[in-house]
Amino acid sequence: MLSYIGKRILSLIPVLFVVSFVVFLVVYMIPGGPATAILGLEASADQINALNAQLGFDRPFLVQYGDWIVNVFQGNWGDSFFLHESVTEAIAEYFGPTISLAILAQLIALVLSVPLGILAAYKRGSATDVAAVSVSLLGIAIPGFLLSMFLMLFFSVYHHWFPVAGYAPLANGLLEHWKYLFVPALSLGIVQAAYITRMTRSSLLEVLYKNYIRTARAKGLKERKVVLRYALKNAAPAILTAVGQSFGSLITGTIVTETLFNIPGLGMLTMGSINRRDVYVIQGVVLFVTLLYVLVNLVVDILYGFVDPRLQPGRNK
Numbered sequence: 001m002l003s004y005i006g007k008r009i010l011s012l013i014p015v016l017f018v019v020s021f022v023v024f025l026v027v028y029m030i031p032g033g034p035a036t037a038i039l040g041l042e043a044s045a046d047q048i049n050a051l052n053a054q055l056g057f058d059r060p061f062l063v064q065y066g067d068w069i070v071n072v073f074q075g076n077w078g079d080s081f082f083l084h085e086s087v088t089e090a091i092a093e094y095f096g097p098t099i100s101l102a103i104l105a106q107l108i109a110l111v112l113s114v115p116l117g118i119l120a121a122y123k124r125g126s127a128t129d130v131a132a133v134s135v136s137l138l139g140i141a142i143p144g145f146l147l148s149m150f151l152m153l154f155f156s157v158y159h160h161w162f163p164v165a166g167y168a169p170l171a172n173g174l175l176e177h178w179k180y181l182f183v184p185a186l187s188l189g190i191v192q193a194a195y196i197t198r199m200t201r202s203s204l205l206e207v208l209y210k211n212y213i214r215t216a217r218a219k220g221l222k223e224r225k226v227v228l229r230y231a232l233k234n235a236a237p238a239i240l241t242a243v244g245q246s247f248g249s250l251i252t253g254t255i256v257t258e259t260l261f262n263i264p265g266l267g268m269l270t271m272g273s274i275n276r277r278d279v280y281v282i283q284g285v286v287l288f289v290t291l292l293y294v295l296v297n298l299v300v301d302i303l304y305g306f307v308d309p310r311l312q313p314g315r316n317k
Contacts, residue, residue: 008298015294016287020072023286024065027279033057034081037277068280072287078280080273087284090269095288097167097181098258098265101188102250104181108189109196109246114239116193117200121208122227132197139194145256148187152261155183165262184261188254192246199242203235210234237304244300248293 035051036043052058056067071078077087085093120132156164162183168176207213208231216226255267262268266285273281 005298005302008301012291012294016291017069019290020069020283020287021065023283024068025061027282028061028064030277032277034277034279038081068283077284077287080281081278082276083278083281087280090281091266091284091288094264094266094269096170096265097263098251098254098267100170100177101181101185101254101258101263101265102247104178104185105188105192105250106243106247108185109192110243112189113193113196114200117197117239118204118227118232120197120201121204124205124208129201132201136194136197139190139197142191144187144191145260147190148184148257148260151183151187155186165260167263181263184257184263188250188257192250196239196242196246200235200239203238204231207231207234240300240303244296248296251292251296252289 033048033052034055035048035057039047039051049058056064068078075088077091079086080090083090116132116135120129123129152164155162163180166180168180170177204227208227213226213231216230217223254263254265255270257263258265258267259271266289270282270285272278273285
């Protein structure tokens with residue numbers, strides 16, 4: 001197991017190199033630059049060129065990338081030109097709201113999707129199954145920002161049950177913290193629940209008609225035990241994969257939701273940095289969320305061995 005984890009961690013290095021190069025190239029090609037944002041639109045070309053030379057942005061692309069990536073592996077991710085702090089400090093400051101939002105949204109998604117997927121698979125072809133599939137398709141089809149606006153209108157504008165926007169840190173209390181995050185988390189959770197519901201249903205359908213399920217029923221076991229203990233356990237790896245991908249996408253894809261609900265997370269940090277051409281912050285955030293996404297997949301691979309010992313990494317077949 002430890003050998004497998006070590007190999008997977010080493011395999012992250014080429015992935016991070018490729019992602020870092022692509023991100024650096026994209027940021028490098030964006031019109032304008034930090035010098036323009038710092039000096040303003042009224043600055044002359046000579047002033048902009050002088051500041052670019054001072055900041056080192058007049059050097060060749062590969063030289064700039066080489067210096068940056070070497071510093072990254074040394075723990076120096078650069079400094080923000082506008083936040084007056086290092087990139088790592090900015091990421092640490094803005095990461096809390098994002099991970100809180102992602103965790104709450106994932107919990108909502110699991111509460112909605114797993115029971116609905118089990119029920120749809122067990123009652124295949126019934127009105128319940130058709131309704132579950134239709135709802136999941138609708139959840140996938142509705143754009144996330146549109147769903148967020150509908151939920152904001154219903155829960156916050158019309159009924160005043162939750163704040164329209166804003167954020168309360170965890171230090172203010174868990175209930176107050178979740179009160180501000182519930183509506184945005186619900187909008188994200190519904191979208192993810194639609195995907196997990198379909199995966200749960202399809203995974204269960206693959207095992208509900210296996211011979212060992214028929215044998216369990218023939219032994220007289222209760223139907224709930226057959227479904228939850230035997231069928232769901234064998235369908236768990238595929239469901240776990242869907243949950244891992246869902247959580248990874250929640251961490252990396254909350255830009256629109258955070259902007260809409262004014263949540264000071266990595267999404268708002270990224271948008272603000274793009275508008276200000278704060279290149280080191282953009283590169284640092286993208287590299288950080290890529291690392292998180294790969295680590296989430298690594299954790300999912302390790303958890304396979306707990307839900308099904310046959311899939312344990314390094315196990316001899």
